Amino acid sequence: MIQQLVNENDEILGSRGEIFNLKLPPVSPKDFEEELVENMLHYNGVGLSANQIGKPYKVFTMLHEGEPLTMFNPRIIQVSDNQVLETEGCLSYPGLFIKVKRPSTVVVSYYDKDRNNFQGYFSELSARIIQHEMDHMLGNVFYETASKLHISQGKKKRKINLRKMKKDNHVLIRKQ
Numbered sequence: 001m002i003q004q005l006v007n008e009n010d011e012i013l014g015s016r017g018e019i020f021n022l023k024l025p026p027v028s029p030k031d032f033e034e035e036l037v038e039n040m041l042h043y044n045g046v047g048l049s050a051n052q053i054g055k056p057y058k059v060f061t062m063l064h065e066g067e068p069l070t071m072f073n074p075r076i077i078q079v080s081d082n083q084v085l086e087t088e089g090c091l092s093y094p095g096l097f098i099k100v101k102r103p104s105t106v107v108v109s110y111y112d113k114d115r116n117n118f119q120g121y122f123s124e125l126s127a128r129i130i131q132h133e134m135d136h137m138l139g140n141v142f143y144e145t146a147s148k149l150h151i152s153q154g155k156k157k158r159k160i161n162l163r164k165m166k167k168d169n170h171v172l173i174r175k176q
Contacts, residue, residue, distance in 0.1 A: 003053035017058035029113035049136035060133035071110035079103035095161035098154035
């Protein structure tokens with residue numbers, strides 16, 4: 001079921017997510033995974049955290065090597081010292097693209113919908129997506145750690161980007 005993306009000013013984006021109880025799940029983990037993947041693909045995202053569709057759980061989905069991967073209750077347990085500066089955008093902040101420095105690799109512990117525990121090593125785009133979605137689950141704005149200069153540049157270009165997106169008939173989030 002397609003959900004409305006929450007507005008960037010919605011308090012759920014600034015709140016820490018709740019552990020998703022896989023022993024007594026609040027909703028079917030399989031159905032929840034399907035809903036996250038369906039919404040991520042509908043909005044043309046490469047990642048989507050549960051709170052972006054109004055669900056307060058520590059769960060996200062992402063495209064990893066071209067396939068959806070959903071992580072329940074993920075924890076980053078190791079990051080590389082090597083930092084990479086890349087431009088990031090976010091479905092909840094349409095038209096806003098900011099250069100953010102992040103570790104190039106991460107090791108993550110997570111569960112799948114069947115309560116299986118995994119530990120995975122992720123690099124490059126996958127590592128960046130994981131860190132971005134983890135920011136959502138911790139109630140952080142994706143560009144919090146960016147330099148003031150990069151934030152300023154991104155915000156200045158945002159109006160132009162929004163006009164272009166509207167002209168190109170991209171999906172925009174309604175102001176609430």
